Amino acid sequence: DAGVIQSPRHEVTEMGQEVTLRCKPISGHDYLFWYRQTMMRGLELLIYFNNNVPIDDSGMPEDRFSAKMPNASFSTLKIQPSEPRDSAVYFCASSRTGGNNSPLHFGNGTRLTVT
Amino acid sequence: AQTVTQSQPEMSVQEAETVTLSCTYDTSESDYYLFWYKQPPSRQMILVIRQEAYKQQNATENRFSVNFQKAAKSFSLKISDSQLGDAAMYFCAYRMGYGGSQGNLIFGKGTKLSVKP
Secondary structure (H helix, E strand, O other), X not given: OOOOEEEOOEEXXXXXXXXXXXXXXXXXXXXXXXXXXXXOOEEEEEEEEEOOEEEEOOOOOOOOEEEEEEEOOEEEEEEOOOOHHHOEEEEEEEEOOOOOOOOOEEOOOEEEEEO | OOEEEOOOOEEEEXXXXXXXXXXXXXXXXOOEEEEEEEEOOOOOOEEEEEEEOOOOOOOEEOOEEEEEEOOOOEEEEEXXXXXXXXXXXXXXXXXXXXXXXXXXXEEOOOEEEEEEO
């Protein structure tokens, strides 16, 4: 089991550029989550999917952020245009149905720096 | 809305000693799950221990154990025989049982644990 795979591990971009973060969940997991971590706000849920369908996107900051899950093995989080305040670590996590004690398995995160 | 509070931003423990990290939460639900995650400097999020709210028995995983007080909405983590590798940020997290955004994990702000040799 390779775990949740995120790419890239680091991303540095200039303000106004488009950024795409990628995630491959653990095979067989039907929930996928995108979290953002900052010093000020801690870990915040941005959006999560169940069976590839977005269930709760209330945490998505604004229209500049969008997330897709075209199939069970791939998801993207896109920021367009990026701003310096988007600088953070973005985590993808997955879990499977089977009681909510099923924990979330996290990827190693993408550290995004917008200059 | 559910909230999770970790009142200790930083803690320190001597190697081989025991330390307890505090966590309280607020919910009107009766069915839910609680977790402790560890985040070392590598930033990987690692599950330490989990607790189902319907179980009265406190969860234990090797040197890690919890003190779950449902009425007080308290969920503390005890680390026994602390090791240098335990140094990390520790996050307490809540997940609702059924209904609503049942999938979402709500995290506390974290406690940074230092282990002194």
